Amino acid sequence: MVDDTPAEIAIEPLTMTALPPKPSVSVAIICFNYGRFLPECLDSCLAQTVPADEIVVVNDGSTDNSAEVLDGYAARFPVIRAIHQANGGICSATNAALAACSGDVVVLLDADDTMVPQRIEMVLAAFRRLVDGHHPGWVHHLMTRFSDTRPDLGMAPYYPAGKGPEGWLAAEALHAASSPVLSLTSALAFRKEVLAAIGPLDSDRLMYQDLQLCTAATFLSAAAWIPEPLTRYRVHGSSATAGSMVSLDQVKATRNRASRFDRWLRTQLEKISPGAASLWRPLDDQGGYLWLTFLERWLSGAGKDLQLLLKVLKHPDTRNAPRQHRVYYYGSVVLPRAWFVSYSRLIFGSNPIKTTLRRLLRRG
Numbered sequence: 001m002v003d004d005t006p007a008e009i010a011i012e013p014l015t016m017t018a019l020p021p022k023p024s025v026s027v028a029i030i031c032f033n034y035g036r037f038l039p040e041c042l043d044s045c046l047a048q049t050v051p052a053d054e055i056v057v058v059n060d061g062s063t064d065n066s067a068e069v070l071d072g073y074a075a076r077f078p079v080i081r082a083i084h085q086a087n088g089g090i091c092s093a094t095n096a097a098l099a100a101c102s103g104d105v106v107v108l109l110d111a112d113d114t115m116v117p118q119r120i121e122m123v124l125a126a127f128r129r130l131v132d133g134h135h136p137g138w139v140h141h142l143m144t145r146f147s148d149t150r151p152d153l154g155m156a157p158y159y160p161a162g163k164g165p166e167g168w169l170a171a172e173a174l175h176a177a178s179s180p181v182l183s184l185t186s187a188l189a190f191r192k193e194v195l196a197a198i199g200p201l202d203s204d205r206l207m208y209q210d211l212q213l214c215t216a217a218t219f220l221s222a223a224a225w226i227p228e229p230l231t232r233y234r235v236h237g238s239s240a241t242a243g244s245m246v247s248l249d250q251v252k253a254t255r256n257r258a259s260r261f262d263r264w265l266r267t268q269l270e271k272i273s274p275g276a277a278s279l280w281r282p283l284d285d286q287g288g289y290l291w292l293t294f295l296e297r298w299l300s301g302a303g304k305d306l307q308l309l310l311k312v313l314k315h316p317d318t319r320n321a322p323r324q325h326r327v328y329y330y331g332s333v334v335l336p337r338a339w340f341v342s343y344s345r346l347i348f349g350s351n352p353i354k355t356t357l358r359r360l361l362r363r364g
Contacts (some may be wrong), residue, residue: 002029003149006249009090011170011219011269011272011273011276011342012273012277013134013137013168013220013222014033014137014138014168014194014197014220014221015137015223016134016135016191016193016221018128019104019105019124019127019128019135019136019191020104022295023103023104023105023124023127023196023281024053024054024102024103024104024105025050025052025053025054025103025104025105025106025107025120025124026052026053026054026055026056026101026102026103026105026106026107027045027052027054027055027056027106027107027109027120028056028057028058028094028098028100028101028106028107028108028109029041029042029056029057029058029061029097029108029109029110029111030057030058030060030090030093030094030097030110030111031057031058031059031060031066031093031110032059032062032087032090032111033062033063033064033066033113034062034065034066034112034310035062035064035066035067035068035069036063036064036065036067036109037111037112037149037234038057038066038069038070038073038111038170039069039073040042040107040109040114040163041111041112041113041114042057042073042077042080043056043106043114043155044114044116044117045109045115045116046079047079047117048115048117048118048119048120048121049117049118049121050120050121050124051079051081051120052079052103052107052120053102054080054081054101054102054103055072055077055079055080055081055082055101056081056082056083056097056100056101057070057080057082057083057097057111058083058085058093058094058096058097058100059082059083059084059085060087060089060090060092060093061084061085061086061087061088062087066111066183067084075087077127081100082096083096083100088203088343089203089204089205089353090201090208090209090301090310091171091201091202091204091205091207091208091209091212092203093146093202094185094201094209094355095200095201095203100198100345101192101195103192104191104192105123105124105127105189105190105192106189106190106191106192106195107119107120107123107189108185108186108188108189108190108213108278109185109231110185110186110238110313112230112234113143113186113223113231113232113233113234114231114234115230115232116229116230116232116347117228117229119230122141122226122228122230123139123141123189123230123306124183126139126141126224126225126226127189127191127224128141129164129224131167131168131222131223131224132166132167132168132222132358134167134168134221134222135191135222136166136191136223136224137191137194137217137221137222137223138190138194138217138221138222138223138224138226139188139189139190139224139225139226140164140181140188140189140214140223140224140226140229141164141187141225141226141227141228141230141231141232142155142156142157142164142185142187142228142229143155143156143157143184143187143224143229143231143232143233144229144231144232144233145232145233145235146232146234146235146258147234147235147236148235148236151217153235153297155229156184156187156233156292157182157183157184157187158182159182162227163225164181164183164225164227164296165180165181165223165225166222166223166225166240167222167223168221168222169181169218169222169223170218170219171289173215173218173219174279174280176317176320177281177285177286177317177338178215178288179215179217179218180218180353182221183210183213183214184210184233185209185213186231186233187230187231187233188210188214190213190217191221191276193221194217194220194221195270197214197271198213198216198217198220198268199271200261201213202247202261202264204260206253206256206257206260207257207260207261207264208257208362211261212261212264212265214242215261215265215268216265216339217266219268219272219276220272235267245263247299248299248300250297251292251295251299252296254292255289255292255293255296258283258288258289259283261264262280262283265280266280285317286317287312287317287318287321288317289315290308290311290312291312291318291329293308294308294309294312294332294339295332298332298337299341304332309333313329313330313333314327315355325346327346328343329345
């Protein structure tokens with residue numbers, strides 16, 4: 001892949017050495033009110049073909065039986081380390097879990113998900129192969145989505161032709177103003193050197209840990225891709241969105257998150273190379289942020305800003321977006337506001353029609 005970063009402000013990958021012959025492995029888990037799922041999660045961690053050296057679980061101020069379940073497992077299995085903290089949100093809990101991990105490799109997992117027995121084994125194998133001439137600093141892979149009533153809801157994330165991005169992806173991320181890796185937390189693993197270079201995540205409750213980790217890692221190291229589902233991602237009431245873009249409050253929160261993330265990432269880029277933040281496009285030149293601005297104005301009752309909407313639709317980010325995104329955006333042209341909100345609920349919400357279409361299209 002050709003790196004089109006200007007030579008005067010170069011972003012180069014960390015120099016990663018090969019993994020030691022017997023690397024230590026940590027599994028990092030955060031838990032908030034998932035006591036009912038925690039046994040299945042921990043049992044899957046304990047059943048690995050290559051055992052973890054430690055399983056660090058942060059109980060983020062749960063009010064259910066998570067603490068009791070976790071302490072029971074920790075008493076029976078010394079490899080499990082229980083950490084209890086006051087509720088701080090997913091990024092605060094992730095920071096605590098990562099800080100407590102001592103492994104050469106850190107494998108992430110949410111407390112409501114499970115791992116297949118070969119996950120650690122296959123992640124280590126991926127770390128050992130060269131990608132674009134580099135030792136990869138992080139790994140991502142497929143997940144199988146499931147629920148208590150449906151064992152197979154398809155794979156996630158979806159990539160065209162079924163191949164996820166791998167290699168040194170910095171130039172691609174700068175061009176798109178986003179990481180090409182779409183994986184959620186339970187599909188990620190990192191070398192300790194990459195996590196150390198990233199440092200603490202922004203722990204504000206608005207923020208998502210996987211977005212921060214994937215984007216920052218993209219500018220630090222080559223990524224390796226495993227085209228097999230190594231985790232099972234549970235879809236339930238807390239994880240199945242009821243529509244994240246269907247109300248003014250939700251749109252405002254998403255726009256505020258984008259602004260906060262932009263500031264955090266620019267700080268990350270400056271740590272990598274002085275001046276590198278200038279390579280990241282400003283928010284008012286990012287199609288997604290322009291769309292959020294249009295949507296917030298429209299849903300607030302200000303009417304359609306047709307000039308801004310035209311700018312969104314003509315923006316290269318929109319033109320290069322997946323077809324379903326473009327179809328969603330163009331719905332705002334022809335639909336009145338109330339109808340568009342219903343349309344958004346259909347797209348972003350969880351419903352049987354979407355589940356059936358995903359299975360037919362074999363998309364997670």
